[in-house]
Amino acid sequence: MNPILKWLEVPDGQLRRQRMAAICMVALAVFGARTIKAQDNPLDKVHVPPPAAGAPATGAPAGVDAPAGTGAGKTRPGSLIKMNVDMVLVPITVTDPMNRLVTGLEREDFQVYENNGEQKIKSFASEDAPVSIGIVFDLSGSMTSKLVRARESIVQFIKTANPEDEFFVIGFNDRPELIEDFTSSVEDIQARLATVRSGHRTALLDAIYYGVAKMKEAKHERKALLVVSDGGDNRSRYTEGEVRSQVRESDVEIYSIGIFDPYAATPEERTGPILLNDLCEETGGRLFRVDDVSEMGDIAEKISTELRNQYVIGYTPKNISRDGKWRKVKVKLSPPSGLPPLTVHARTGYYAPLQ
Secondary structure, X not given: OOHHHHHHOOOOHHHHHHHHHHHHHHHHHHHHHHHHHHHHOHHHOOOXXXXXXXXXXXXXXXXXXXXXXXXXXXXXXXXXXOEOOOOEEEEEEEEOOOOOEOOOOOHHHEEEEEOOEEEOEEEEEOOOOOXXXXXXXXXXXXXXXXXXXXXXXXXXXXXXOOOOOXXXXXXXXXXXXXXXXXXXXXXXXXXXXXXXXXXXOOOHHHHHHHHHHHHHHOOOOXXXXXXXXXXXXXXXXXXXXXXXXXXXXOOEEEEEEEOOOOOOOOHXXXXXXXXXXXHHHHHOOOEEEOOXXXXXXXXXXXXXXXXXXXXXXXXXXXXXXXXXXXXXXXXXXXXXXXXXXXXXXXXXXXXXXOX
């Protein structure tokens, strides 16, 4: 006989009812515990294997990079997910012998080469696309007599830009400091510039390094820095080599308004124009020298117009290896007959991705 039934087989009816109630309570407790366990872990019955190492999370297309600083598979609210497409975009400015901007050229007028191998142009644009622009403003002591004109030129630059452009402003003397974060408001920038004062030394390299790093927060695909300075570096922690490497690794064009003293007293002041010119040319930008501070507004407006009238060529490199090596880029021009010799300003190369 079942031991439980034997245990219930007693002559006293009340005792038998008490033992039956005890058995029911034990059964309910066991059944309830099993139910709670099943609800706590619904995968006990259906096993979902984890994705293989390196595979994208379920629902995410292959080639989606996790935003920096969030960990694999995580995204911050409102953050952008960038698709891993192997398209190289090259902004190009074309000028004539009088240093005037040349517009109206067609896709067929350009050829692009990577490491001396011609590449097939897959996209070509010449429309006024919005740009993320960082303004790097020299506030060292030598800028005191030029401060008002420099402020006015920056405001003029912003007013003639694309209304969809965004800007930030970095001021620097002994060290760089963010004066105004990304904004499209001319009034906000103008109000902040009215509060700055000049003094101390010149940490130009630190300011450019900071400006390029700040561009990682930009929302537009095209990015540019405008450096307004009157001299060479005499205070930075970053070296010229470190800044050159960072600039090469970025996709930021650098333009500069240089207010240089032809009778510069120090080696830093004498080499300042060379340094800025090299950085500008390497990124496809240009250095504009100021001989008369009253011309600064016109020069700023000229740079703004140039940014709004660039050609942008896109190509997929024939070399698909991800080796992290420097690849030299050369853009050549075969203009229609009848035009004078033209000059092409474009980035000189880029670092291939590592993965």
